[in-house]
Amino acid sequence: MDRPIRVLVAKPGLDGHDRGAKVVAAALRDAGMEVIYTGLHQTPEMIATAAVQEDVDVVGLSILSGAHMTLFPRVQELLREQGRDDVLITGGGIIPKEDMDALHAMGVGKLFGPGTPTSDLVDYIKRWFAEQQEHQRA
Structure with missing residues (x-):
């Protein structure tokens, strides 16, 4: 990798449970990614704006609300x-x-359910990012 992968982790909507999102954010950070966590109760507009402003590669949404x-x-x-x-939208819940x-x-990336090892998400994002880098070089 030429640079760290930038990931925005967000909790959209009224769901107030963010333990899983924080665990995922920490795992991504531990894997060498730059992680921005937006916190609870984000609107889609707030999330998209933050993703553009932060120039992220990946947006990960944690949704438990249905x-x-x-x-x-x-x-x-x-x-x-x-x-x-060009931003990968992934997530779970x-x-x-x-x-x-x-x-x-519809074009949303792989989604992960409860109990998925964080290593699965880390590997998925790293593979996706490597493919994007390869396409840019070609």
Whole structure:
């Protein structure tokens, strides 16, 4: 890697449980990534704005509220409107498999459920970033 991977970890909506997001942020940081954690109760607009301002490579959303079919696409739409369709949108929470599949079909990256080892997320982001770097060199 030429530079550290920059990741924004966000908790959109009214869900007030952020322990998982903090664990993920710490694991990504321990893996050598630069992590920005936005805190609780973020709107999609706040998340997209922070992602653009911080020039991140990845946005990770932690959603436990059941609003994933609204929040992931909205953040994706806002990033695209700002010319940042190159950002990987990933995340996790309580998301049924059929919703994960539907979000993936919309262009959202891999999503992770409760109990997933943080190493799976770290490996996924590192692989994605390496592929992006390879495409830029080609």
